[in-house]
Amino acid sequence: MKLTLKIWRxxxxxxxxxxxxxxxxxxSQDMSFLEMLDLLNEQLLTxxxxxxxxxxxxxxxxxGTCSLMINGQAHGPEVTTTxxxxxxxxxxxxxxxxxxxxxxxxxxxxxxxxxxxxxxRIIQSGGFISANTGSAPEANSVPAPRDKAQRAFNVxxxxxxxxxxAACPNGSASLFLGAKITHLGELPQGQPERYGRVTSMxxxxxxxxxxxxxxxGECAAxxxxxxxxxxxxQLNKDLRTAMFKGF
Amino acid sequence: xxxxxxxxxxxxxRSTRSTIxxxxxxxxxxxxxxxxxxxxxxxxxKAFSGQEKFNDYAHHLRELGEPILPYEGFLxxxxxxxLVALVAHVTAAVILARRAGAARRDKYQVKRNVASxxxxxxxxxxxxTLLIFIIWHLINFTAGKVNxxxxxTGDAAGDPYSLLVDTFSVWWMTIIxxxxxxxxxxxxxxxxxxxxxxxxxxxxxxxxxxxxxxxWLLAIVIAGGYSLVPLAVLTGIIEK
Numbered sequence: 317m318k319l320t321l322k323i324w325r326x327x328x329x330x331x332x333x334x335x336x337x338x339x340x341x342x343x344s345q346d347m348s349f350l351e352m353l354d355l356l357n358e359q360l361l362t363x364x365x366x367x368x369x370x371x372x373x374x375x376x377x378x379x380g381t382c383s384l385m386i387n388g389q390a391h392g393p394e395v396t397t398t399x400x401x402x403x404x405x406x407x408x409x410x411x412x413x414x415x416x417x418x419x420x421x422x423x424x425x426x427x428x429x430x431x432x433x434x435x436x437r438i439i440q441s442g443g444f445i446s447a448n449t450g451s452a453p454e455a456n457s458v459p460a461p462r463d464k465a466q467r468a469f470n471v472x473x474x475x476x477x478x479x480x481x482a483a484c485p486n487g488s489a490s491l492f493l494g495a496k497i498t499h500l501g502e503l504p505q506g507q508p509e510r511y512g513r514v515t516s517m518x519x520x521x522x523x524x525x526x527x528x529x530x531x532x533g534e535c536a537a538x539x540x541x542x543x544x545x546x547x548x549x550q551l552n553k554d555l556r557t558a559m560f561k562g563f
Numbered sequence: 564x565x566x567x568x569x570x571x572x573x574x575x576x577r578s579t580r581s582t583i584x585x586x587x588x589x590x591x592x593x594x595x596x597x598x599x600x601x602x603x604x605x606x607x608x609k610a611f612s613g614q615e616k617f618n619d620y621a622h623h624l625r626e627l628g629e630p631i632l633p634y635e636g637f638l639x640x641x642x643x644x645x646l647v648a649l650v651a652h653v654t655a656a657v658i659l660a661r662r663a664g665a666a667r668r669d670k671y672q673v674k675r676n677v678a679s680x681x682x683x684x685x686x687x688x689x690x691x692t693l694l695i696f697i698i699w700h701l702i703n704f705t706a707g708k709v710n711x712x713x714x715x716t717g718d719a720a721g722d723p724y725s726l727l728v729d730t731f732s733v734w735w736m737t738i739i740x741x742x743x744x745x746x747x748x749x750x751x752x753x754x755x756x757x758x759x760x761x762x763x764x765x766x767x768x769x770x771x772x773x774x775x776x777x778x779w780l781l782a783i784v785i786a787g788g789y790s791l792v793p794l795a796v797l798t799g800i801i802e803k
Contacts, residue, residue, distance in 0.1 A: 322672075335672060388675035413673045420668055433570075441572055485684070486659075487666030488582075518583055519576030527666035528582035528659045530686065531757040537678030546766050553763025556587060558578040 317343040317403060320411040321356060323368055326424050329431075333424065335413070345404040349392060350375060350382065352403055353414075369427040375399040377540065380475030383482070384428055385415040390479035390538040397477065397540040417482040421489075421525045434524040435476050435492065441520035442513035443496045445505050458504045468502035471495040473541040480535035480543075486527030491535040493521055494547030497554055511558035518555055582662065583761075585655040590758035592648040592655075597755065597781060599645060600747075604788040610801050611791075614724040621723040653694065660687055682753040682782075689750045696743040703730065711736055728803050731796035740793050748786035752778045 318341045326333030340356050347355070350372050357367035373381035377400040386392035392401045406412065414428065422430040460468075472495075480491035497514050500506035506513075529548055536545045578584065609620045627637040676684065703709055704727075710720035712729040720726050730736050755778035756765075765771040795801040 324672075385671060385673075388671060388673035389677065415671055415673070418667050418669050418671055420666055437570075437572060441576075485667075485679075486663035488663070515578040515581075516573065516576045518578070518581045519573040522582050523571075523573045525666055527663035528586055529761075530659075530663075530683065531753075531760045532679035532683035534676060534679050544768065545760070546768065546771055549760050549763050549765040549771070551763075552583055552586070552761050553766065555578055555581060555583040556763055559584065559587075563576075563578045 317345065317406070317408045317410075319343055319352075319406070319409075322411065322413040323428070324415045325368070325427055326416075327366075327426065329423055329425055343403055345402070347403045348375070348399055349384070349386070349401040349403065350399050369425075369429050371429050372399055378475065380477035383417050383430065383477060383479070385413075385417065385482055387413055390417070390482040391477075391540050395540060395542060397475075400540075417478050419478075419481050419487040419526070421487065422478060422481065430478075432476070432478050434526070435478065435489070437524065438489070438493065438517055438520045439476075439496070442509070442516035443500070445500060446509060447505070460503055464502040468499050471543055471547055472499040474499070474539075474543055475541060477540065479538045479540060481526065483534040483538035484527070484529075485532065485534065486530055487525075488529045488535075489521055489524075489526040490529035490548045490551060491539060491543055491545075493517055494549075494551035495543045498547040498550045501550065501554055510554065511561050511563050514551065514554040515558045515563040518551075582659065585659055586761045588651050588655045589659075590761040592652040593754050593758045595644070595648045596652070597751070597785075599641070600785050600789075604785055607789060607792050610724065610727060611795065614722075614803070617724045617727075618722050649697075653690075656687070656690060680753060682749040683757070685749055686753055686757075689746045692746040693743065693750060696739070696746070699739070700743075703736075725803055727792070728796055728801060731793040731801075734797075737793045737797055741790055744786040744790045747789070748782040751785055752782040754778070755781050 318339070321338045321340055322335050323338065324333055325336045338356060338360075340352070340359065343352050343355065350370070353368060353370055360367050371381050371383055373379045375382075377397040380397075382391075382398040384391065384398045386398065386401070391398045393405055394401050416422075416424050416428045417430045417432075419430075421434045422432055425431050474492060474495035476492060478489075478492070481487055481489045484490075496517065500513065501510050531545070531548070533545055536543060606620055606624070609617045624638055625635045629636075632640075682689075701707075703711075704723075707716050708718075708720040708726060709716050710726055710729050711733045713720070715721075721729065731740070756771075756774040759765055759774040759777070760771070765774050792801065
């Protein structure tokens, strides 16, 4: 395959960025999208140009490190992470525009890499349960209803990649928030801190500069883990309850 | 050293100071508007039962609740309630829209929308259109009572029924109202489901589907119901 790549290049956080166009030949359909970028970087090394910087880690779709806005869609045209996107989803001669996640809360560090530490601080503000350390408790001492455990587990698959923010026209992280709130709020262990948690995490979300949710649904469509929109309803319900409880 | 977005944690989080609190304000005031538009539409459809019935209904609204309420008491309670809801709805919308604008100042070169409806992406412009329309509508029928045919205002503009028929006998007035109803349909299509979601009643896929159906239903019933009257005047079904 021969591709035309339009890639956002930006030397560092304070530098002006611009879209650069590259021609890349010899792309196999079996390559992952990141392997295709690796190939481009090998080509750039031979010409003496700085390789394109992008985030990646596990390359098996479970860590949430890779990102990339591909032709206007977070993680590209398939419902998966960029590392699990393969070049068979594209055609010979295609032009592919690759941009970093765009949100003021996710500042560009270099080229396609953005700083997602805002998510870390949202977790730090309440995305945990407080438990005394010591030997592990008997697993069946705190029973969890099956349907609630199932829902908690389904949304705990959120890998915090930030695709929801990237896809949202308001730059809102509500799907991420909702996944964490639902995950901990559905389980017995999450109950003692439930309403303080939602208040703190939403406050941190707003403080980081993410926008409000308008329920349009672009986030759930972009989510590589298919977190459904109803976690945002759960988030809203928990916050509403927190208001009445005086948090 | 690359700048970090905000390397600080919130010290005193308050649920009432969150974006979701603003969304709740929008949802509750929006549901109030839906209730009002339904009742208002019912009154409009009285035009099909003729001049006398329609004018009686309009007059009765002023006497509603008497003698416990004063003359026009019910009407003024409704007006004040709606005005408070409108100010709250618009204020929250402006604050949230500005936040959303500030959340992404660098735009994408290419952005594809895959899941959002056209109505959801036109809420802000549609809302602004409706606000302008409401001002126009109040000048036309309530505050100024302007008869576009005779140019007369106030009581001289005629009784409610005559004012209605005279207004919709003017083609550009009919177009203004029909365009406004299209904007209303769009606003209701997304707003209905969005308010239910914001209130936290759509925690399953099936309840989400029902909330979206409610959006379709209210959009068609309300915007359609209102549009019947100008269309009936246009086709001569309603006449003086």
